[in-house]
Amino acid sequence: MTKKPLLEIKNLHVHYITNEGTVQAINDLNLELYPGETLGLVGETGAGKTTTALAMMRLVPNPPGKIVSGEVLYKGKNLVEMKEADLRKIRGNQISMIFQDPMTSLNPIMTVGDQIREGIMLHQKVDKATATKRAMDMLEVVGIPMERYDEYPHQFSGGMKQRVVIAISLSCNPEILIADEPTTALDVTIQAQVLQLMENLKVEFDTSMLMITHDLGVVAKVCDHVAIMYAGTVIEHAQKHKLYRTPKHPYTIGLFESIPNVHETTERLKPIIGLMPDPTDLPTGCTFHPRCPHAMDICKVEFPEVTHLSDEHWVRCHLYPADKEVE
C-alpha cells in the first residue's frame, strides 16, 4: 500500500470453453507486481499459472479461452479492454515473456538473430542494420557469440535456446518480464546458469519480473514476493520471508510441509491429502475445502475474500477474518 503496483490483476476470471465442458481456469484472481521486484507465482501443475501469465498479455488462446471478467491494470491502463493495436505496442516492448519450453518457443525455420531482430524492428524506430546490430549485442548479452546470429534454433542446445528466448524478451528493455517456468525444461546444471543470468539481467535492465514456478527453491533464490496459487486463484500473497516464515493459508502450510528441508529434521514429509479439483467441476465455496484440515461449514458455501494480514501479506481463507476497511 505504500508503493503503487506496476501491474495489478483484479478479480480475473478466465474460462476455457470446450465440448467437454467449461474449464474455470482462473477464478477471481488478484495479484500485484511492484516496480523492480520479482514476484514468484507458485502452484501445482494445473493451478492456472500459465493461464495467468497469458492473460496478463491477453494471449490466452481464443477459442477456446476467454477472459470472462476482471481487470489487468498496467500503469493504470486496463489491458483487458485495450485495443489490439495499442496492446501490441506493449507486448514485447513493455511486458515481455519467457516461455516454459525453449525447445518449442523458437520458430524452427527462422535464424535466431532474425527472431531477436523482429521484436526490435517492431518496437524501436531503427533501420534494419541498427536492429541487426542490436540483436547481435543482445546475443552477446545473454552469452552467445554474435557469430551465431545466422544459425537456426536446432543448432542450439536447450539452455542456449532459452538464452535466445531471454534475449528476445529483453531486447526492447521491457518494464516487466514474465518468466513461465523458464528452467523446468532444462538440465539441472543448466538451470542454475540460466537463473543466474536472469537475475543478473533483471538487475542490469532494471526490470520487474513475474517468476512462475512450482519450485519453491527457485522462489527462495530469486523472488522478493510470492503468490501461492490454487485452483485458479491466488490464495496467499506475501513478501517472501514473511511467507516462508509465517505461512497462513492451510494450503501454503501444507506445501511447505511437503518439501524436505535440509535445515530441519522432520520425521517424515506430510503430503497434502487428495488431488487438485477437476477444473470443470470446482467445489463450491473455498476450492480447497475438500482437502483442508481446518475446513468449516462456511468454507463449503462461501469463497473467502482477501484478508490483509499486513502490508505485504494477504490471504484468502475463512480462518482469517475478512478486511473490515475498504481501500
Added chain:
Amino acid sequence: MEKKNNTPAPTQQVAQKRNQWKEVWRRLRQNKMAMVGLAILIILALAAIFADVIAPNGFDNQVIKDRFQTPNSTHWFGTDNLGRGVFDRVIHGARVSLSIGIISVSIAIVFGGLLGALAGFYGGRVDNVIMRSMDILLAIPSILLAISIVSALGGGLFNVMLAVGISSIPGYARIVRASVITLKGQEFIEAARAIGANDSRIIMKHIIPNSLAPIIVQGTLGVAGAILSAAGLSFIGLGLSPPNPEWGAMLSGGRDYIRDHMHMTLFPGLMIMATIFALNLLGDGLRDALDPKLKN
C-alpha cells in the same frame, strides 16, 4: 490404482482396450459431422443389403418402351436408355460400389499391413526388400497401376477389387511400418518378449491391435478412394461394364445422353458424391476421435 506395470494382466489390458474404444466412440458421437457421415453410410449400407427389397425390379429390368422417362412417381430417378429404373440401378449399384470399396481396402490392409508389419518388425534386409518394392509400386501413379493391373487381369468385379486393392498396398505398408517401428521400441513389447512371446504372437497380439488407429482412419478414407478409382476405371471402359450397375459404369453409360437425359448421370454421380462425402466426414471424425491431441 494406476499401477505402473509393464506387463498388465491380460484381462486388465482387454478391459483397457474396451474402455479405450468406448472413449473413442464417445468422442466420435460428439462430432456432429461425423455422425451425419455415419448416418449416410448406414443408410447406404442398408440400401445395399436390402437392395432386392427396396428395388425389387432388379438392376436389369428393361422395358424398352418406357425408356428415357424423367423422374416420376413410378420411377423416382427416371429410366435409362433401355428403360431400366435409374433408382433400381443406383440402389443395386450401392451394393457393387460399397463392396468394391470395402473389399479392395481390405485386400490392401491385409497385404499392406502384413508387409509393413514384417518390414517394421524385422527391419534390416527384410525391411529393405519390402520397402524398396513398395517404392517401385509407389513410383507408378495408383490409377495407372490399377489400369495396368485390370488390363492384365481383365475386367470384372473381383479383378477390379484386386487392382484397386493392390495399387493401394504401399500406402498401408508405410503406415503400418511406421507405427510398428514406434511401437517396437516401447516397453510393453519388450516385456512381452521377455516373458517369451514369439514373434508372430507379438505381431498379432500387440503390434497389430496397437497400430489400428491410423489404419482405421486411412482405411475409411481409402474406401472412398477405392470407390472413386473403380468408378474411374469403369468410366474409361476398363472396369465393370454394363449391365453392372456400378456407379462409374452408369456414369460412363449415360455420358452420351447427358444433354437430353441428365438424370441418367445425375443420380449415380450424386450417389458417388454422397458416399465419398460421408466417408470423408466419418474419416475426419475418426481421426479426431482416435487422436485427441489433434482435436481443436
Added chain:
Amino acid sequence: MLRYIARRLLLLIPVILGVTLITFTMLYFTPGDPARLTLGEQAGAEQLEQFREIHGLNDGYVVRFVNYIKNAVFHQDLGLSYRNRQPVFAEVASRFPTTLKLAGLGVLVAISIGIPVGIISATKQYSLFDSVSMIFALIGVSMPNFWQGMLMILFFSVYLKWLPSSGFNTFQQMILPALTIGTSTAAVITRMTRSSMLEVIRQDYIRTARAKGQKESKIITRHALGNAMIPIVTVIGLQFGYLLGGAVLTESIFGIPGVGRLMVDAIKQKDYPVVQGGVLFIAVTFSVVNLFIDILYAYLDPRIRSQYK
C-alpha cells in the same frame, strides 16, 4: 546437397528396373494378341505372322525382356510403337508437354484457391467462412472428377456456350479442364492447408511471436505459413505427380491428347512398347517430382537442410 541429389538419383536406378520388370511381366502375361489388335479383325494370318516376326513377339519371356533392357540401356531405345512404328520415347515425350501443362494449370488454380482459403479458414476457425469453405472443400473432394467435367461441359459449353468443350490449344480450351482439375485439387490443398495451419498456430513459437507484439497478419505470413508449408508442399507435389500420370479421366472427357490418354489407348490396343515406355517415363517423372519436393523441404526447413549435408 549435390551429393544428396546424386544419391537420390542413383536410388532411382533400382526403382526404374523394378518398374520395368513389373510392367514387362504384367504385359507379357496379359491375354490378347497384339498383332490381331493392331492389325484389326480383317487382317489375314500371313500379315499377323509377319507382324509378330517384326516385333519379336514370337520370342520367349526372357529373350524379350533381355532384349528390351539391352536396347534401353545400350541404345537408349525403348522400342517402336506397334501401331505407328514411332519411337516410343518420342511418342510419349510429344504428349508430355500437354500433360505437364494441364497438370501445371490445374495445380496453379488449386494453389491460388486452396492456400488462401485454407489460411483464412484456419485463422477464422469455426467462423461461417470456415464452415462454408470446408463444406465446399469436402464436396470438391467427394465429386468424381470426370462427372464434374461432364457437368461443366454441360453448363459452360452447352447451355451458356461460353467455352469450348474439347481440345487443349487455346486459352479458352484450357479453362474448363484446368478448373476441373484445379477445383478438386484445391479441395485437397485447402483441407491440408487448414489443418496444417491449425496445428502450427497452436505452436509455442507463434505465441512467442504474439508476445513480441507482432501483428496477427504478419504472424500468419512470416511465422505460421512457412512452418505449415511442408505438408502443403507435399500434397501439392503428390497431386502434381499424380496428375502427370493420372489425369486420364479429365484428358478423356475434354479430348486432351496427354500422356494419360496415350497410355489408356495403348493399354486398350495392347501397344506394349508404348505402355511399357509410358509407365517408365511417368515413374521417372514422378520420382523426379518427389525429389524436387524433397529439395524444396530443404529450402523450407533448415533442420532438413542440415540433414542433407
Added chain:
Amino acid sequence: MKRSWQILALLMVLLLVVTSCSPAPTGDDPAPADPAETEDPADEEEPEEPAEPADEEEELIIAQGADAVSLDPHGQNDQSSSRVRVQMFDTLLMQDKNMEFQPLLATSWEQIDDLTVEFKLREGVKFHNGEDFGAKDVIYSIQRAIASPQAGHIVDMIDGDKLEEVDNLTVRVVTKEPFGPLLAHLSHPAAAITNEKAVTDAGDDIDITPVGTGPYKLKEWARGDYIILERNDDYWGEPAKTKTIRFRAVSENANRTIELETGGVHIAYDILPNDISKVEDNSDLQLFRDKNFSTTYVGFNAQKEPFDNKLVRQAINHAVNMDEIVEAVYYGTGNKASGPLGANVTFANTELEPYEYNPELAKEMLAEAGAEDISLVIWTNDNKIRMDIAEIMQNQLQAVGINATSEVVEWGAYLSQTAAGEHDMFILGWTTVTGDADYGLYALFHSSQFGDAGNRTFYKNERVDELLEIGRTATSVEDREAAYKEAQEIIREDAPWIFTWNGEDLTGASNRVSGFELHPAGHYRLHNVSLGN
C-alpha cells in the same frame, strides 16, 4: 521469413513456365484471328502460327473420333487414318458413291487375260516431293503394300513379282489367281500410290511423312490432337476448294456435336444418333446421312451344340425383335439387316426377307429341335452399342425360355477367344470396305477362313464355298452376281448369324459448308468442300 512466399512464388513461376511450354509444333498464344473471323466468336480454333502472314483464308475444321494413327499409306489401316490419308494420296482408280469406278492416277484400264489388267497412267502428275509419277511408282507402291502387315490383306492377291512396267505410263497388274474384285481392291486407300524416294528419305519417320499425289499435303501434325493439311497447288486435277483443313480428334462422342454447335468445328463426323435432332433442328447446321458398308451381326458358334443345329439358329433369329433393337440402340438409324450384306454393296441380294419376329414360332422351333433348355452366353467387347444389343437380346431370348446371359470380354481376349471357337455367340461388325460382295462374304463364310481369318462362326456349307469361289474368280459380272445372290440366300437360310443391322453414316456440318459428300466406305474426299459465309 520470406521463404514460404519464395516457395509459393517459385512454384507458381515453375508452373507457369511448365505451362507455357506447349506441344512441339505449336506456339502458345493463338495468332489473332483475321477480321472475317470475328463473326464467329466461339471459333477459337485458329492456326497457331500461320506459315505465311498473308494467310487470309479460314481453315476448314473437322472433328473425328480419334486422331490418325499413321499417315503411311500402307500403315495402320484404321478409319481415322484413312479419312486423312485419302486427302493426300491417290489410288489408281476410285469408286464413286454409286460404286462406279472413276479414273484417278490411271486414266483407263483393260482386262488383258484372267489374271492381268493393264492400266494407262495419267501424265504430268507430280508427288508432293516434286518427283514425277510413273509406272515404277505403281509397282513400288503395290509391292510395298503387299509386304505391309497392315495393308497386305487388301492387295495380297496380286503377284508382286509379276507387276510389269510396259512403259513409263503403262503398268500391268497380275493376280496370282483370277480375281474378280481386283479393281475394287485397287480403289481401297491401302492401295494408294507413293514414291520410293519419299519413303527412303523419310526412313523411320515414314508414318508421319506422307508423300502422295493428292489434292492436299501435310502441313502440321500434333499427335493425338490435330492434323493440318494444306492445298497441293501442283495437284493434277482441279485444285482443292479450301486452302487448309484441320482434322481435330474429339474422342467424346457428345462433344463432337457440342463443338459443332458452338462453332469449334465445321464438320463433325459420326455424330451420335441421339444428336440427330439437335443438328436437324438447328438452323445453322445441316445433317448428312446415308447408309454405309458396315454391318453388325451376332454370330453363333456353328460347330458347337446346340448351335450346330440350323433350326436352333433360325429359332433364335425369330426370337429376336430386331426392330426394337434398331430403335433402342441405333435410334432408328441404318436398317435392320435381312442378310449378310447391306443393300448398297455390289451384288447384294436385295430380295432377302428379314427373319420375322415371332417368339411363339421360335419356341415351337426350339421344341422341334429338342433344345428347350438352352443356356447361352452372348459375348461382346466393351463397345457400348454392342453391350446394349447384348443386353436387350439377352432379355428377349429369356422371353422364349432361353437362359441367356451376356458377358463383356476385353477386346484382345475377345478376338483370340472367338477365333479359337470358345464362344456360344458373339457380336461383331464388318465393313465391306471395297463395296464388293467378295470382301463382305468370303472371309466371313468360306470354310477356309475359320477363326482368325474372319469366319468366327465356323460355318461351313460346301455349296457356299463353291459359290464364293466362283464369285471371286469369275471375271464376268453376270457370273459373279448369280453366284453371290445364291450364296446369300443359302447363308440367310442357314443363319450362322443373327442378321442385325446395316449401318448409316451421320455427319453434321455447319450450313456454311458446301460440296461435302458422304461415301459408303467412310473415306470422305474433301477437295470439293468449301466454307461460305
